[in-house]
Amino acid sequence: MSGSAYARLVPKLRRSKKLPKIDRPWRPHMIAWAGPAAFYPNRFYEIDNWYKARIDKPENVPKFHIIDPANHQLSLAELLKKVYHYITLELPEAINIGFKPRYEAIIPKSTKQKEHLEKNARNMERKFYKMDIAFGHNGVYCGNIIAAETTNTTPKVSIESIKSHGFNTLVMVNIDGNPYDKHGEIAQWIVANIPDGYDIEHGNEILPYMQPLPFCGTGYHRISFVLFRHEEPIVNFPKLDSMTLIGRVFSLSDFYKISESVLTPSAISFFQSSYDDSVKQQMHSMGVLNFFLSGSLLMKCIVFPFSFRYFDMYRDSKDVDAEVLEERLKRAQLDDYQEDAMAPVKVFVTSITANPEIRARVRRTRALLEALGIDFDAIDITEAGNEEQRIFMRENAIKEGVKGPPLAPQFFFNNEYLGDYSDFDEAVENNQIAEFLRLTPNSKEMGEEVRDRVRRSAIEASSISASYLLPDASDV
Numbered sequence: 001m002s003g004s005a006y007a008r009l010v011p012k013l014r015r016s017k018k019l020p021k022i023d024r025p026w027r028p029h030m031i032a033w034a035g036p037a038a039f040y041p042n043r044f045y046e047i048d049n050w051y052k053a054r055i056d057k058p059e060n061v062p063k064f065h066i067i068d069p070a071n072h073q074l075s076l077a078e079l080l081k082k083v084y085h086y087i088t089l090e091l092p093e094a095i096n097i098g099f100k101p102r103y104e105a106i107i108p109k110s111t112k113q114k115e116h117l118e119k120n121a122r123n124m125e126r127k128f129y130k131m132d133i134a135f136g137h138n139g140v141y142c143g144n145i146i147a148a149e150t151t152n153t154t155p156k157v158s159i160e161s162i163k164s165h166g167f168n169t170l171v172m173v174n175i176d177g178n179p180y181d182k183h184g185e186i187a188q189w190i191v192a193n194i195p196d197g198y199d200i201e202h203g204n205e206i207l208p209y210m211q212p213l214p215f216c217g218t219g220y221h222r223i224s225f226v227l228f229r230h231e232e233p234i235v236n237f238p239k240l241d242s243m244t245l246i247g248r249v250f251s252l253s254d255f256y257k258i259s260e261s262v263l264t265p266s267a268i269s270f271f272q273s274s275y276d277d278s279v280k281q282q283m284h285s286m287g288v289l290n291f292f293l294s295g296s297l298l299m300k301c302i303v304f305p306f307s308f309r310y311f312d313m314y315r316d317s318k319d320v321d322a323e324v325l326e327e328r329l330k331r332a333q334l335d336d337y338q339e340d341a342m343a344p345v346k347v348f349v350t351s352i353t354a355n356p357e358i359r360a361r362v363r364r365t366r367a368l369l370e371a372l373g374i375d376f377d378a379i380d381i382t383e384a385g386n387e388e389q390r391i392f393m394r395e396n397a398i399k400e401g402v403k404g405p406p407l408a409p410q411f412f413f414n415n416e417y418l419g420d421y422s423d424f425d426e427a428v429e430n431n432q433i434a435e436f437l438r439l440t441p442n443s444k445e446m447g448e449e450v451r452d453r454v455r456r457s458a459i460e461a462s463s464i465s466a467s468y469l470l471p472d473a474s475d476v
Contacts, residue, residue: 129168130160131227131267140225146271149278151223154189154209159227159267161197168194169228169263170203173252174212175270176221180246187240187250188212188223193233207240207248211282216275224270226252228263245286 050057071079133140135155140146159168172189188210194203214221238255241247256263 129162129227129229129266131225131269132156132158133225133269140269140271142269143222144271145220146273148212148214148273148276151273152211152278152282157200157225159194159200165231166196167192167230167233168196168203168266169230169234170194170200171226171228171250171252171255172209172223173226173250174214174221174223176218177213177215177223178249179215180249182246182249184249184251184254186213186245187248190237190240190250192237206237207250208242210242210248211278212273213245213279213282214273214275215279218275220272220274222270222272224268226265227267228256229266230259230262230264232262234259234262243286245288 071082074082133155135146135150135153138146138150140155157170159170169192170190171187174186174188177186178184187207190205190207191200191203192206194200212221212223236259238250240250256265
């Protein structure tokens with residue numbers, strides 16, 4: 001738009017008939033220059049006059065303080081003393097600038113005494129009471145491992161007698177066994193006011209002994225014995241409930257803090273223990289049927305701290321896997337392999353024993369045999385057995401001919417049969433079981449007459465209900 005057109009559109013305004021001039025940046029009339037961006041008037045940018053003048057800005061080098069290598073380990077007081085000595089001047093007197101002195105309570109112990117105690121502690125020459133603890137032939141020392149089943153009985157404790165008067169208090173706690181959010185440890189045993197020179201039986205049993213309970217999956221637990229020495233009998237003890245696990249939560253630190261002026265720790269021993277079957281039995285005796293793990297017992301998951309070896313990072317992964325497999329095969333015992341004696345015996349279960357209908361028939365037939373008072377030994381199904389056994393099984397065994405051949409004799413007599421079922425499966429396919437019982441495969445020879453005879457004989461032999469022994473009519 002031209003200036004005249006702009007003035008015609010706004011006649012009432014006192015405007016100039018020409019547009020205002022734009023304030024363009026000043027630039028020197030030079031052939032070589034740094035560009036217009038260096039000279040734009042910008043309030044957010046400070047123009048570098050050194051750059052505009054093409055002059056190198058001087059560099060501000062900090063002042064270096066040269067230190068003599070022979071004096072760099074001296075303190076400031078020693079350096080000042082040395083300087084004043086060179087210029088033959090005396091040190092200035094200290095000036096009180098007005099700070100109020102602070103008076104604090106000082107423990108009446110000299111530095112020499114502290115150094116003496118520290119030296120004796122490092123050399124293990126500090127005197128403490130001798131306390132011998134043993135679970136049978138397993139002694140308690142400083143962190144040795146004792147099986148949990150060994151700790152099911154009260155340990156034998158003997159305390160060294162030093163003075164003719166005084167008392168001792170023994171506290172046994174499980175440091176890592178508190179599954180609750182409540183602060184403290186699990187108190188396993190507390191015996192207080194044991195007279196000096198007497199056995200532990202002469203003390204007051206505040207809390208009866210309980211076997212430590214290292215829960216499954218929580219690793220090793222630390223169980224410690226702490227002995228306190230005091231001159232007067234202790235009366236005030238926290239109330240604990242020996243019948244429940246939460247009632248045994250006891251804070252040893254709080255107990256010592258309250259009676260710190262009276263108690264003196266004189267001996268300590270501890271051992272480590274992990275889970276076994278005796279822990280489950282002890283929990284069941286206390287009425288705790290299931291394990292429960294709280295956040296205090298769960299171990300935190302952390303990243304494995306070690307990285308790959310340097311050369312393994314640049315090797316082929318197939319070579320590394322092959323080397324690991326070879327190492328595993330070297331450690332594996334392939335010849336004369338024997339299972340661990342503590343491992344449970346494996347029972348091979350086939351599809352026949354896994355069938356719920358066949359299991360129900362086995363239970364009913366076993367109940368029938370127990371009710372009649374009949375006891376047979378297992379016989380081989382591939383050979384001809386005793387005629388009396390065959391007759392009894394034909395007449396009294398509950399069979400379902402439509403759904404398959406009758407059961408093998410081993411199922412009736414041995415509940416923990418550990419034999420190989422491959423022969424039985426082969427006999428089922430060849431109908432050898434039916435041939436052994438002299439029955440036609442897939443027949444219905446169990447009529448109402450045989451069923452009534454079995455029911456009458458079962459009722460006469462015992463008072464067990466016939467409906468429990470025999471299946472319903474819908475099952476056949």
